[in-house]
Amino acid sequence: MPPSPSPRSGSGGPPASTVELVVNGRSRTVRLDNRTSLLDALREELRLTGSKKGCDHGQCGACTVLLDGRRVNSCLVLAVAASGRPVTTVEGLAAGDRLHPVQQAFLDRDAYQCGYCTPGQICSAVGVLAEAAAGWPSAVTPPGRDGADGSVAGLDAAEVRERMSGNICRCGAYANIVPAVLDAAAATAGAGADGSDGGAVGARS
Amino acid sequence: MTGTVAAPSTEQTAEQTGGRTSAPAHRVEGREKVTGRAHYAYEYPVDEVAYAWAVCADVPHGRVRHVDVDAAMGLPGVLAVLWHGNAPRMASTGDAMQDQLQSDRVHFRGEVVAVVVATTAEQAREVAGLVRVDYATEPHRSVLTEDDPSLYRPEQLNAGIPTTSEMGDPDAAFERSEVRVDEVYRTPGLHNNAMEPHATTAVWTDDRVTLWDSNQGSTPVRDAVCQVFELPRDRVRVVSTHVGGGFGSKGTPRPQVVLAVLAARHVGRPVRMALTRQQMFALVGYRTPTIQRVRLGADRTGRLQVIDHRAVVQTATHQEFAEQVGVATRVMYAARHRRTDHHVAVLDVPIPSWMRAPGECPGMYALESAMDELAVRLGMDPVELRIRNEPATDPERGTPFSSRNLVACLRRGADLVGWADRDPRPRSRREGEWWIGTGVASSTYPAYASPASASATAHPDGGYTVRVNATDIGTGARTALLVLAAEALGAARDRVRILIGDSDLPEAGVAGGSMGTASWGWAVTKVCAALRAELEDRFPDGPAEDLTVQASTEEDLQDRADVTRQAFGAQFATVRVSDVTGEIRLDRMVGVFAAGRIVNPVTARSQFLGGMTMGVGMALLEEGVMDAAFGDYANHDLATYHVPVNADIRDIHVEWIDEHDEQVNPMGTKGIGEIGIVGAAAAVANAVHHATGIRVRSLPVHLEDVASWAR
Ligand code: FES
Numbered sequence: 020m021p022p023s024p025s026p027r028s029g030s031g032g033p034p035a036s037t038v039e040l041v042v043n044g045r046s047r048t049v050r051l052d053n054r055t056s057l058l059d060a061l062r063e064e065l066r067l068t069g070s071k072k073g074c075d076h077g078q079c080g081a082c083t084v085l086l087d088g089r090r091v092n093s094c095l096v097l098a099v100a101a102s103g104r105p106v107t108t109v110e111g112l113a114a115g116d117r118l119h120p121v122q123q124a125f126l127d128r129d130a131y132q133c134g135y136c137t138p139g140q141i142c143s144a145v146g147v148l149a150e151a152a153a154g155w156p157s158a159v160t161p162p163g164r165d166g167a168d169g170s171v172a173g174l175d176a177a178e179v180r181e182r183m184s185g186n187i188c189r190c191g192a193y194a195n196i197v198p199a200v201l202d203a204a205a206a207t208a209g210a211g212a213d214g215s216d217g218g219a220v221g222a223r224s
Numbered sequence: 225m226t227g228t229v230a231a232p233s234t235e236q237t238a239e240q241t242g243g244r245t246s247a248p249a250h251r252v253e254g255r256e257k258v259t260g261r262a263h264y265a266y267e268y269p270v271d272e273v274a275y276a277w278a279v280c281a282d283v284p285h286g287r288v289r290h291v292d293v294d295a296a297m298g299l300p301g302v303l304a305v306l307w308h309g310n311a312p313r314m315a316s317t318g319d320a321m322q323d324q325l326q327s328d329r330v331h332f333r334g335e336v337v338a339v340v341v342a343t344t345a346e347q348a349r350e351v352a353g354l355v356r357v358d359y360a361t362e363p364h365r366s367v368l369t370e371d372d373p374s375l376y377r378p379e380q381l382n383a384g385i386p387t388t389s390e391m392g393d394p395d396a397a398f399e400r401s402e403v404r405v406d407e408v409y410r411t412p413g414l415h416n417n418a419m420e421p422h423a424t425t426a427v428w429t430d431d432r433v434t435l436w437d438s439n440q441g442s443t444p445v446r447d448a449v450c451q452v453f454e455l456p457r458d459r460v461r462v463v464s465t466h467v468g469g470g471f472g473s474k475g476t477p478r479p480q481v482v483l484a485v486l487a488a489r490h491v492g493r494p495v496r497m498a499l500t501r502q503q504m505f506a507l508v509g510y511r512t513p514t515i516q517r518v519r520l521g522a523d524r525t526g527r528l529q530v531i532d533h534r535a536v537v538q539t540a541t542h543q544e545f546a547e548q549v550g551v552a553t554r555v556m557y558a559a560r561h562r563r564t565d566h567h568v569a570v571l572d573v574p575i576p577s578w579m580r581a582p583g584e585c586p587g588m589y590a591l592e593s594a595m596d597e598l599a600v601r602l603g604m605d606p607v608e609l610r611i612r613n614e615p616a617t618d619p620e621r622g623t624p625f626s627s628r629n630l631v632a633c634l635r636r637g638a639d640l641v642g643w644a645d646r647d648p649r650p651r652s653r654r655e656g657e658w659w660i661g662t663g664v665a666s667s668t669y670p671a672y673a674s675p676a677s678a679s680a681t682a683h684p685d686g687g688y689t690v691r692v693n694a695t696d697i698g699t700g701a702r703t704a705l706l707v708l709a710a711e712a713l714g715a716a717r718d719r720v721r722i723l724i725g726d727s728d729l730p731e732a733g734v735a736g737g738s739m740g741t742a743s744w745g746w747a748v749t750k751v752c753a754a755l756r757a758e759l760e761d762r763f764p765d766g767p768a769e770d771l772t773v774q775a776s777t778e779e780d781l782q783d784r785a786d787v788t789r790q791a792f793g794a795q796f797a798t799v800r801v802s803d804v805t806g807e808i809r810l811d812r813m814v815g816v817f818a819a820g821r822i823v824n825p826v827t828a829r830s831q832f833l834g835g836m837t838m839g840v841g842m843a844l845l846e847e848g849v850m851d852a853a854f855g856d857y858a859n860h861d862l863a864t865y866h867v868p869v870n871a872d873i874r875d876i877h878v879e880w881i882d883e884h885d886e887q888v889n890p891m892g893t894k895g896i897g898e899i900g901i902v903g904a905a906a907a908v909a910n911a912v913h914h915a916t917g918i919r920v921r922s923l924p925v926h927l928e929d930v931a932s933w934a935r
């Protein structure tokens with residue numbers, strides 16, 4: 020559903036729109052200040068505070084969610100622009116008590132400390148697995164391998180480091196995040212890169 | 225709400241672990257963290273909440289003449305605009321960070337001059353940008369130099385450490401020395417940048433206030449709020465269940481604490497306030513830039529005759545923070561003649577403060593770089609040089625070390641990296657466009673402890689609850705304390721609940737100085753042992769109702785033996801430097817540490833990794849650039865202040881030496897949160913020298929320092 024804006028005058032308040040937020044498979048229609056970022060809509064309006072705010076400027080990745088199955092910095096997306104589009108947050112990855120393979124791998128590898136970057140890292144990693152499965156190259160993918168391979172098995176440590184570099188971890192858990200993502204890649208290989216309802220990039224439409 | 229978490233399911237008991245080395249434990253709050261259910265300070269569900277946004281000074285020095293409140297109050301959703309002209313006068317704690325909106329003075333660019341409170345965060349933020357502040361500006365000086373006219377010797381350094389130390393005749397001994405190093409090393413302003421911005425949710429109910437706050441210790445936050453608002457302790461509660469990192473910046477209350485409480489009282493609604501990432505660069509402390517002159521003199525065999533380490537640092541005009549840069553130099557190496565000294569420049573800058581290993585971290589960069597230079601001038605192996613100067617006792621205090629295994633760390637690290645095969649000549653190894661080099665540096669950090677209290681309750685169902693106001697800022701404290709509690713109780717870990725992060729719990733010190741596990745763990749061990757004894761004595765079949773005992777370590781910490789308690793380590797870096805571009809890549813880091821008993825190998829390893837990773841940032845990336853004209857750290861965001869990202873860190877290997885130390889505390893632990901950053905930058909810079917033959921004495925090492933195109 021496209022957002023329906025209200026006229027600037029008349030209400031007295033800041034311009035607002037009615038927005039349909041489709042998050043983790045659930046749809047809710049809310050009235051939002053047009054300035055509201057997707058991140059703030061999730062955190063303040065829906066009280067889904069799993070997505071974190073580390074910078075609010077697209078510089079840290081703590082707010083990473085999957086939008087249309089692709090990872091985005093939700094602090095850089097206006098909520099009105101996400102109206103009607105499926106969003107997956109860290110809260111939507113586990114199937115009941117069963118953790119998503121990426122979540123499980125982060126636990127097993129102690130791929131975090133304070134945990135504040137972690138939801139963003141995990142959503143980002145889910146996106147990475149899908150991107151790799153769809154054959155998307157990264158800056159370190161050797162020429163000739165780009166896009167042709169199309170398998171998660173193409174992920175190695177160098178690929179993971181490169182693809183996960185949009186997510187800062189000030190606690191410095193990188194040396195554990197890389198094996199965690201590789202574990203998750205191995206666990207999901209063959210079963211589709213993404214165990215969630217977020218869908219895989221490229222494959223979805 | 226108070227840090228209640230389920231223990232990991234494991235049947236392992238203390239007896240089974242054999243006492244010294246615990247079975248690894250995964251984080252007790254891990255599930256909450258990976259599913260997004262862990263609530264941080266800004267995130268506690270509160271109804272009818274209002275949002276506060278800081279308006280920060282955009283002049284570096286002067287006075288606020290007026291704030292145009294009326295224009296802002298006319299905008300929709302605005303509940304209040306507070307500035308010193310309309311804010312109530314409040315009591316002072318003596319820490320300028322709590323003196324918010326109390327004076328018209330602007331001491332540094334970025335200081336809070338007003339706060340906007342509005343019904344939405346969007347509106348608070350926009351109005352904060354619209355509020356007109358009228359300043360009377362005054363001239364400012366914000367750039368540190370070694371000949372600043374304001375330089376003085378502080379009465380004492382941070383943490384009460386003496387400003388100077390001197391033995392023998394360092395000047396004469398230096399002149400006499402056969403081999404000498406006399407160099408100046410510089411480090412820039414460094415910013416903690418915990419991932420979770422400083423935030424407070426403040427809720428008044430009648431005459432009580434509850435804060436969900438992001439800090440390294442909720443007791444000092446509670447006490448500060450009591451002082452400023454003149455409230456008795458039982459009317460203030462501070463909850464800090466999960467904290468998104470601190471690295472020193474959350475050791476004391478930052479401006480949002482007082483401002484959120486004030487705003488919430490003023491508008492009669494709960495208030496959330498978070499600092500923005502940009503605001504953090506001025507408002508939560510940072511590591512002072514340093515200028516350090518190190519003079520080393522040795523005989524031809526490499527024996528140090530003199531160590532002379534003098535540091536220049538900066539502080540703000542209205543509050544002193546004098547970083548103890550030379551402190552590690554006092555314990556590292558033997559030499560008859562020695563001096564450490566500190567001078568502080570008073571500048572119109574934000575107040576510097578604690579950042580991971582204040583003192584040791586910048587000081588050891590300089591000392592360990594100078595040691596590398598000395599090894600080169602001696603034609604001696606830098607590992608051997610350090611071993612040759614190993615002191616038998618504390619070189620300045622003369623006291624024995626409770627344990628000291630620096631040599632073992634150096635030897636083990638050397639083995640791990642194949643140091644014996646290293647060609648010592650700089651610029652001796654090349655692969656394609658890359659020069660490759662390896663470097664070494666020592667690490668050290670004191671093993672402190674502070675008094676703590678705790679309680680332990682045995683439940684009739686065989687379970688236990690242990691309470692201590694510890695704070696887990698990502699260190700794994702909650703998990704380590706669970707391991708220690710289970711061990712002392714002789715109980716399976718999944719029978720023990722540990723409650724931390726709430727000022728209503730038994731009082732304990734902050735997560736700082738790498739003394740959390742030692743301090744809190746001591747109290748937990750003591751109270752759990754007491755409970756166990758009581759149970760065995762009076763209730764061998766288990767208590768019929770809850771049985772609680774309390775303990776404090778206040779007395780245990782008095783009259784301790786006069787020994788030097790210190791952890792040590794050795795770090796080895798391998799770097800490659802492109803001959804074409806000057807690009808510097810870290811191939812590998814190896815750290816070996818001797819830090820007493822390691823309570824939980826899983827989280828301990830992460831602590832070492834994290835410290836070393838931040839040290840790599842210090843070596844190659846991090847640089848607060850002071851803009852002389854604006855008096856501002858110009859690169860105050862994460863796009864321009866570069867911290868390490870995943871691709872910057874390749875292979876890091878961490879090990880520890882099995883070290884038994886009965887004199888540090890009953891558990892035999894030394895702190896591990898800070899030592900990982902100490903020495904890391906020197907190891908990297910020394911490796912850059914080995915790779916390229918270029919000695920860079922100013923951090924971070926830039927590619928233009930080493931690139932052939934730039935020379
Ligand atoms: S909060 Fe969105 S990138 Fe940092």
Ligand code: FES
Binds near residue numbers: 133137192
């Ligand atoms: S776990 Fe703390 S920032 Fe990544």
